[in-house]
Amino acid sequence: MTSRLLTNIGELLTNDSSRVDETPVGRVLDAAIVVDEERVLWVGRGADAPAADEYYDARGAAVVPGFVDSHTHLIFAGERSGEFEARMAGERYDGGGIANTVAATRAASDEQLREQSNARLAALRAGGVTTVEVKSGYALDVDGEARLVRLAKEITAEVTFLGAHVVPREFAADRDGYVALVAGEMMTRCASAKWTDVFCDVGAFDVDEARTVLEAGRANGHSLRLHANQIADIGAVALAVETDCASVDHCTYLSDPDVERLAGSDTVATLLPGAEFSTRSPYPSGRRLLDAGVKVALATDCNPGTSYVTSMSFVIALAVREMGLSVDEALWAATRGGAAALRREDIGHLEVGARCDLVILNAPRVAHLAYRPGSSLIREVWRSESGEH
Amino acid sequence: MTSRLLTNIGELLTNDSSRVDETPVGRVLDAAIVVDEERVLWVGRGADAPAADEYYDARGAAVVPGFVDSHTHLIFAGERSGEFEARMAGERYDGGGIANTVAATRAASDEQLREQSNARLAALRAGGVTTVEVKSGYALDVDGEARLVRLAKEITAEVTFLGAHVVPREFAADRDGYVALVAGEMMTRCASAKWTDVFCDVGAFDVDEARTVLEAGRANGHSLRLHANQIADIGAVALAVETDCASVDHCTYLSDPDVERLAGSDTVATLLPGAEFSTRSPYPSGRRLLDAGVKVALATDCNPGTSYVTSMSFVIALAVREMGLSVDEALWAATRGGAAALRREDIGHLEVGARCDLVILNAPRVAHLAYRPGSSLIREVWRSESGEH
Numbered sequence: 001m002t003s004r005l006l007t008n009i010g011e012l013l014t015n016d017s018s019r020v021d022e023t024p025v026g027r028v029l030d031a032a033i034v035v036d037e038e039r040v041l042w043v044g045r046g047a048d049a050p051a052a053d054e055y056y057d058a059r060g061a062a063v064v065p066g067f068v069d070s071h072t073h074l075i076f077a078g079e080r081s082g083e084f085e086a087r088m089a090g091e092r093y094d095g096g097g098i099a100n101t102v103a104a105t106r107a108a109s110d111e112q113l114r115e116q117s118n119a120r121l122a123a124l125r126a127g128g129v130t131t132v133e134v135k136s137g138y139a140l141d142v143d144g145e146a147r148l149v150r151l152a153k154e155i156t157a158e159v160t161f162l163g164a165h166v167v168p169r170e171f172a173a174d175r176d177g178y179v180a181l182v183a184g185e186m187m188t189r190c191a192s193a194k195w196t197d198v199f200c201d202v203g204a205f206d207v208d209e210a211r212t213v214l215e216a217g218r219a220n221g222h223s224l225r226l227h228a229n230q231i232a233d234i235g236a237v238a239l240a241v242e243t244d245c246a247s248v249d250h251c252t253y254l255s256d257p258d259v260e261r262l263a264g265s266d267t268v269a270t271l272l273p274g275a276e277f278s279t280r281s282p283y284p285s286g287r288r289l290l291d292a293g294v295k296v297a298l299a300t301d302c303n304p305g306t307s308y309v310t311s312m313s314f315v316i317a318l319a320v321r322e323m324g325l326s327v328d329e330a331l332w333a334a335t336r337g338g339a340a341a342l343r344r345e346d347i348g349h350l351e352v353g354a355r356c357d358l359v360i361l362n363a364p365r366v367a368h369l370a371y372r373p374g375s376s377l378i379r380e381v382w383r384s385e386s387g388e389h
Numbered sequence: 390m391t392s393r394l395l396t397n398i399g400e401l402l403t404n405d406s407s408r409v410d411e412t413p414v415g416r417v418l419d420a421a422i423v424v425d426e427e428r429v430l431w432v433g434r435g436a437d438a439p440a441a442d443e444y445y446d447a448r449g450a451a452v453v454p455g456f457v458d459s460h461t462h463l464i465f466a467g468e469r470s471g472e473f474e475a476r477m478a479g480e481r482y483d484g485g486g487i488a489n490t491v492a493a494t495r496a497a498s499d500e501q502l503r504e505q506s507n508a509r510l511a512a513l514r515a516g517g518v519t520t521v522e523v524k525s526g527y528a529l530d531v532d533g534e535a536r537l538v539r540l541a542k543e544i545t546a547e548v549t550f551l552g553a554h555v556v557p558r559e560f561a562a563d564r565d566g567y568v569a570l571v572a573g574e575m576m577t578r579c580a581s582a583k584w585t586d587v588f589c590d591v592g593a594f595d596v597d598e599a600r601t602v603l604e605a606g607r608a609n610g611h612s613l614r615l616h617a618n619q620i621a622d623i624g625a626v627a628l629a630v631e632t633d634c635a636s637v638d639h640c641t642y643l644s645d646p647d648v649e650r651l652a653g654s655d656t657v658a659t660l661l662p663g664a665e666f667s668t669r670s671p672y673p674s675g676r677r678l679l680d681a682g683v684k685v686a687l688a689t690d691c692n693p694g695t696s697y698v699t700s701m702s703f704v705i706a707l708a709v710r711e712m713g714l715s716v717d718e719a720l721w722a723a724t725r726g727g728a729a730a731l732r733r734e735d736i737g738h739l740e741v742g743a744r745c746d747l748v749i750l751n752a753p754r755v756a757h758l759a760y761r762p763g764s765s766l767i768r769e770v771w772r773s774e775s776g777e778h
């Protein structure tokens with residue numbers, strides 16, 4: 001192991017709540033950090049830094065934990081920018097466009113899917129994402145979903161089985177048959193995923209259908225997460241809390257009782273402002289959630305239909321502009337919040353012992369991530385070489 | 390001269406209104422273009438392309454004219470992200486923060502200003518900007534403004550004298566004295582600029598003061614442009630039309646008579662959605678302007694107080710999401726619209742004889758510029774080597 005000292009950091013956010021200079025993000029000014037290839041070894045003031053094998057000069061830049069993008073649909077084929085243009089011209093999005101992606105994804109070879117997914121992954125990584133969750137859900141048949149889970153595992157350990165994305169056309173007259181297939185044979189074939197997810201909303205699956213799939217996922221050894229309340233409130237949040245989902249994602253439309261439920265639970269509310277941006281939907285208030293004590297995460301929701309976003313900086317800027325989060329809160333949500341949404345303790349912060357996933361910004365202050373929207377301010381990304389991400 | 394054929398273009402936008410496949414942006418599918426080091430030599434279908442000295446394969450990518458960023462305050466020193474954070478937390482922006490930038494800019498050396506401006510210019514260029522306008526206005530004294538004009542001329546031919554940005558603190562008790570200085574000695578010392586601009590708004594200069602400065606600018610050989618209606622409507626648009634300003638910039642708050650005035654004039658309405666984003670102000674409707682027949686441009690307004698934006702792609706995405714423009718309209722506004730705002734016929738389009746300023750996108754369709762917000766989709770930028778930009 002080689003120890004590396006990164007010094008002359010203008011502003012370091014560790015997300016260590018015990019190391020608070022100003023705010024609950026563990027801010028250290030004039031900071032330094034020592035890492036090896038895998039873990040954080042030391043954090044503190046630059047003046048107190050220990051010796052190390054190698055030295056790096058941050059030249060006054062801000063340093064933050066690597067972004068944890070806890071919600072993506074990264075693996076897909078096809079072209080849907082025309083649908084986006086139509087929607088911007090006034091048509092209402094009803095989810096029907098997913099069928100286009102399903103057809104194109106089914107038709108694509110493994111190599112074609114790898115090439116396209118890797119380009120998106122490269123964009124996420126260049127933008128500071130060091131851990132990414134990837135869902136299946138664009139095949140919607142047994143072999144195809146198993147293939148997507150296999151391809152997703154080439155990218156990340158955080159693989160989610162989303163056979164219950166929508167009911168495919170061939171089951172339009174037999175919803176129960178499709179739910180049984182997802183909860184049965186498809187689930188078994190996708191057992192190597194880590195998570196089960198359901199799109200529980202108008203136009204997708206109702207609460208009872210979602211419960212069936214989530215229970216099958218749990219029986220199969222998966223942890224649970226849920227797409228909820230993007231289009232309407234049909235009771236998905238109560239289901240997520242009841243089944244101890246790690247995260248309930250979208251939360252565009254939340255009732256007061258739902259906010260209370262989330263505040264009293266271990267379920268993270270994952271906000272996906274790229275989806276509201278790209279569907280011209282109203283942004284939910286992150287402020288309301290934080291003020292109620294709900295744990296909030298931010299993610300890209302990278303997908304071809306409603307949020308073709310690969311920049312966590314853009315997501316952070318939207319959360320500050322549109323959702324009432326401070327920059328520090330948005331940064332926390334994009335790092336430790338994402339980690340909580342994946343129930344991971346080893347990422348999303350830079351305390352001693354954590355993975356050494358960090359981002360050196362092209363800026364002296366973390367606030368520039370929102371202050372300079374639309375730009376790439378990522379100078380360098382360090383990522384742990386240890387184990388699975 | 391060496392002729393270069395760029396072929397296998399999936400979608401080419403020329404902004405040639407006589408070459409219309411679908412829309413008034415001169416769309417050509419399966420296209421090719423031939424340029425030399427300075428100009429466009431030929432445009433058409435790939436199958437019809439003539440021979441050339443060199444061949445480049447666009448691999449199906451979309452190609453658009455280089456972006457024309459017709460409104461920036463690129464040269465400044467200092468750090469104001471804390472002011473941005475305060476504003477996002479609920480404080481109202483009143484323009485007072487400019488004094489901070491003035492103090493820092495006055496204190497900076499030429500080399501410091503060059504280094505910082507060149508970093509911003511590099512970000513703009515990497516984002517596809519091939520022509521940029523640069524304003525003075527952060528010195529507000531005779532020697533300082535002359536220095537900023539000199540430094541701006543190192544960057545671009547489109548240099549704007551903005552001594553009338555705000556009244557500096559030392560003239561707070563003598564507004565008339567400052568207006569006389571700007572219109573007199575300062576104007577003379579900044580004669581080598583191409584444009585005179587005034588911030589004609591609440592907290593800056595009223596219509597009579599602005600008229601005095603604009604008339605002095607014209608007498609000095611400058612063409613005219615105006616900051617107007619960002620904070621309030623104090624009659625700036627009527628002044629702009631009356632004095633034949635090339636562009637009236639911001640237009641956040643416009644009356645119906647102002648829209649009619651613009652529609653009947655040669656004055657372009659330049660929209661700066663980065664400013665509305667970064668000040669959490671309501672976006673003006675670009676749709677309303679286009680429907681009335683007003684010519685619209687889009688620009689970054691890159692500045693440290695209200696729009697630290699260096700991505701024209703981000704500006705285009707905001708214009709589509711928030712201002713009612715179609716992607717094609719936003720693209721036109723960011724290219725030929727910007728050229729019109731600078732009264733330039735040689736840029737902002739790719740007709741034969743135009744400068745060969747073009748952008749090859751990392752995308753098969755131009756719509757991706759808004760469909761994939763927050764990302765850099767600029768694969769390559771070609772820029773004419775001829776004369777001044």
